[in-house]
Amino acid sequence: MIHSTQPIDDATPLDDISGLKLPSNKVYTLREIYIAEATNIAVATIKYLSASPSKRRAPFTYDWLSKLHVEMFGNVWDWAGKFRQVELSIGIKAYQIPTALKELVDDIAYWDKHKTFDIYETATRIHHRAVQIHPYKNGNGRWSRMLANIYLRQNGSMPVKWQEDLLSKENPKRDEYILALKAADNGDYSSLIAMHTITY
Ligand SMILES: Nc1ncnc2c1ncn2[C@@H]1O[C@H](COP(=O)(O)OP(=O)(O)OP(=O)(O)O)[C@@H](O)[C@H]1O
Numbered sequence: 001m002i003h004s005t006q007p008i009d010d011a012t013p014l015d016d017i018s019g020l021k022l023p024s025n026k027v028y029t030l031r032e033i034y035i036a037e038a039t040n041i042a043v044a045t046i047k048y049l050s051a052s053p054s055k056r057r058a059p060f061t062y063d064w065l066s067k068l069h070v071e072m073f074g075n076v077w078d079w080a081g082k083f084r085q086v087e088l089s090i091g092i093k094a095y096q097i098p099t100a101l102k103e104l105v106d107d108i109a110y111w112d113k114h115k116t117f118d119i120y121e122t123a124t125r126i127h128h129r130a131v132q133i134h135p136y137k138n139g140n141g142r143w144s145r146m147l148a149n150i151y152l153r154q155n156g157s158m159p160v161k162w163q164e165d166l167l168s169k170e171n172p173k174r175d176e177y178i179l180a181l182k183a184a185d186n187g188d189y190s191s192l193i194a195m196h197t198i199t200y
């Protein structure tokens with residue numbers, strides 16, 4: 001499918017529309033793409049968050065992590081669920097992604113079994129590690145927050161309302177969220193944990 005090479009919005013690099021699966025008869029704005037993504041993500045939200053998902057439905061295995069990304073973005077992007085091959089300003093080196101995700105899966109199983117942390121801290125650490133790894137070309141934030149919410153919902157808590165209906169730059173909590181992630185990078189999880197305890 002060939003898309004127009006015209007830029008969508010000034011700020012959007014051309015690169016960002018490669019792999020777009022929407023009909024190629026028009027140029028899409030960022031907002032239109034965001035809405036298509038949100039429509040896709042809504043299917044995953046219903047599947048995993050409308051009731052507490054079983055371990056079978058949400059097993060937190062290596063393959064399931066990418067299956068979830070496909071379920072969230074696969075109608076819109078052909079690279080959904082596929083690890084990025086390029087380096088980004090956020091995230092580890094591309095070649096380290098498979099190993100880092102395997103370690104995360106093992107750590108989640110260990111934390112779960114040994115009750116190392118309470119469910120809010122576990123959800124926080126899943127979220128933070130997943131977004132630090134940044135496995136995919138885009139959608140890592142929404143996917144990581146979904147992972148944390150699925151973990152919370154599976155463990156008897158309600159999900160966090162992240163206001164995913166707003167474009168990230170419109171979200172009034174965005175700066176606070178990024179600061180909390182940076183604190184977590186330095187080992188201080190307290191602000192990010194606090195954000196996971198404010199559920200519906
Ligand atoms: N310094 C930073 N600035 C912006 N995002 C950061 C930063 N550090 C970590 N992140 C994480 O990276 C995510 C953005 O990555 P990406 O664009 O792949 O995800 P997304 O789901 O498309 O974005 P968004 O969260 O904006 O909807 C943020 O949501 C946040 O979790």
Ligand SMILES: [Mg+2]
Nearest residue numbers: 138139140141
């Ligand atoms: Mg993004």
